[in-house]
Amino acid sequence: MSAAETVDEILLTAAAVMILVAGALVLFRLWRGPSMLDRAMALDVCAALMIAGIGVRSAISRDAYYFPIMLVLAFLGFTGSVGIARFIAVRDRAPERPRPGTGTGPGSGEGRR
Numbered sequence: 001m002s003a004a005e006t007v008d009e010i011l012l013t014a015a016a017v018m019i020l021v022a023g024a025l026v027l028f029r030l031w032r033g034p035s036m037l038d039r040a041m042a043l044d045v046c047a048a049l050m051i052a053g054i055g056v057r058s059a060i061s062r063d064a065y066y067f068p069i070m071l072v073l074a075f076l077g078f079t080g081s082v083g084i085a086r087f088i089a090v091r092d093r094a095p096e097r098p099r100p101g102t103g104t105g106p107g108s109g110e111g112r113r
Contacts, residue, residue: 016056023049040084047077 026049030042051070058066 012056012060016053016060019049019053019056023053037088040081040088043084044077044081047073047080051077 023046026042026045030039030046033039051073054066054070054073058064058070
């Protein structure tokens with residue numbers, strides 16, 4: 001084994017260990033919360049870590065077979081994040097109050113010609 005292969009193996013092993021540690025921290029954030037937005041972000045980071053893990057696996061095996069899978073996971077992670085963000089934005093939106101002078105009550109000006 002050459003020096004370059006040894007360095008390559010050490011770096012890929014370090015990357016896999018860092019991804020595992022980050023995964024444990026993400027699971028802690030997912031479990032702990034405290035808000036729905038924190039959990040949504042943890043799920044998004046979890047998808048990114050899965051993609052990174054598959055990338056490390058692909059680099060270790062020196063096989064490009066996993067690249068389309070990584071692309072599909074990235075697309076699903078993005079659309080899931082956008083969907084969750086839109087859901088949270090609609091759910092947390094304050095109800096609109098009618099402004100004075102624009103309501104439909106008596107004296108609001110509607111119905112007059």
